Amino acid sequence: MHSLDEDVALMLAFRSGDVAAFDQLFRRWSGPLLRYIDRMVRDLATAEELVQEVFIRVHRARERYSPDARFSTWLYRIATNLALNELRRPRHRSVHRSTDEDGAAPLPDRAASTEDLVDARRLGAAAERALLELPEKQRAALCLTAVEGLSYAEVAEALEVTEKAVKSLVHRARSSLAARLREEE
Amino acid sequence: MPETPTGCLVVAGDLSALIDEELDAAREVEVRAHVDACEDCAQRLRELCNVDLVLAGLSAPAVADDLDVRLRARLAEVGPAATPRHRARTAPPRMRRRGTALGIAGGIAVAAAVMLAVLQGLPRDASEPGVPIAREDTPAPAARSEAPESAQAVIAEAPGPEPDGVAESPDPVPEVIARQLAPEPALIEVEPALEPATQLAGLDALPDEDVALVLELEAVEDLDLVEHLDLLEVLVDLGVADGA
Numbered sequence A: 001m002h003s004l005d006e007d008v009a010l011m012l013a014f015r016s017g018d019v020a021a022f023d024q025l026f027r028r029w030s031g032p033l034l035r036y037i038d039r040m041v042r043d044l045a046t047a048e049e050l051v052q053e054v055f056i057r058v059h060r061a062r063e064r065y066s067p068d069a070r071f072s073t074w075l076y077r078i079a080t081n082l083a084l085n086e087l088r089r090p091r092h093r094s095v096h097r098s099t100d101e102d103g104a105a106p107l108p109d110r111a112a113s114t115e116d117l118v119d120a121r122r123l124g125a126a127a128e129r130a131l132l133e134l135p136e137k138q139r140a141a142l143c144l145t146a147v148e149g150l151s152y153a154e155v156a157e158a159l160e161v162t163e164k165a166v167k168s169l170v171h172r173a174r175s176s177l178a179a180r181l182r183e184e185e
Numbered sequence B: 001m002p003e004t005p006t007g008c009l010v011v012a013g014d015l016s017a018l019i020d021e022e023l024d025a026a027r028e029v030e031v032r033a034h035v036d037a038c039e040d041c042a043q044r045l046r047e048l049c050n051v052d053l054v055l056a057g058l059s060a061p062a063v064a065d066d067l068d069v070r071l072r073a074r075l076a077e078v079g080p081a082a083t084p085r086h087r088a089r090t091a092p093p094r095m096r097r098r099g100t101a102l103g104i105a106g107g108i109a110v111a112a113a114v115m116l117a118v119l120q121g122l123p124r125d126a127s128e129p130g131v132p133i134a135r136e137d138t139p140a141p142a143a144r145s146e147a148p149e150s151a152q153a154v155i156a157e158a159p160g161p162e163p164d165g166v167a168e169s170p171d172p173v174p175e176v177i178a179r180q181l182a183p184e185p186a187l188i189e190v191e192p193a194l195e196p197a198t199q200l201a202g203l204d205a206l207p208d209e210d211v212a213l214v215l216e217l218e219a220v221e222d223l224d225l226v227e228h229l230d231l232l233e234v235l236v237d238l239g240v241a242d243g244a
């Protein structure tokens, strides 16, 4: 969990010239951003590039940073825009990473039986495939809400849509995945 | 079943928001009460919760050890920050944790659409759902917060530096923003597809706000048409299919 005050304080410190604060922001947020962008573009190398892009923008924007909005919302908005841009590139439309190779669902429970593990992996793979088939903004809305833990208001800001639209996007995305998982059960 | 199918339809549209703790207190009480008394909706809720559990279990890539080094190299190429500029922004929302509100397992989806499809005799797979595995609720993955301002205000205000930054990307985002700010004429032409919903819920009677949402979703998802069921799902989300 990242505290609001800490992120803002770090960004303000960076604005004041503390380069170590920028490094710390990178350490705090590169993981969540990589997870989110990778879910969106499904290509690790591209996701790594885009995470760097996000921080390049943060770096560039430090002088005009104003701590009135949540730092994470700002990051996710930049990340979303970059990911959507990437998805609209022609080369990306046909690229689908195999969902089997990167192992979908690891085992939360060490005592889980082999059957459970196989089941979890199968469901995870199905969920990965279903995620890929969602419209981009449904995918983004669901990932930001269910995985990254953003509120609808924050997702609305990140996706530049209304909160009502977020509610609908998330619900339909979740419903689509639920339907897919039901087929797998 | 304690309520009419219509009651279930409306509740179905709120189940995701219940999971996400995005319902206001009064609505949450209503939805929970319905779910407690209605096995169908309880099952739907379990299936939706199950989605979050599965997503939480997906592997995430590790940040490469040298990613910060690569970033520093790129920053050195890119050069110094742009000119300082300050803009008014909205107040910081307060933090909140995603709760473990739902001690429920399982899950269906399609819910509203399937039921509407059945009601309308539209073709849609409405096969009997399998029984999902009952599991504990998803733990809070991250901090959440509430931001009071509307997204439209945010778009108009273009808060912070990101629009500038992103605009420097080879594929500029402004396209996306522009599409939302100024809906394309094509959005208007979608009207014929709305007719089935009109029969169901009386689209003409909908508040402009709801119609606007339908059009927004159509634009957001790059759909050529709002298909009947998509629209019905939207209407259910809005609660306007009630009393159909």
Ligand SMILES: [Zn+2]
Residues within 6 Å of the ligand: B007, B008, B009, B011, B034, B038, B039, B040, B041, B042
């Ligand atoms: Zn019900």
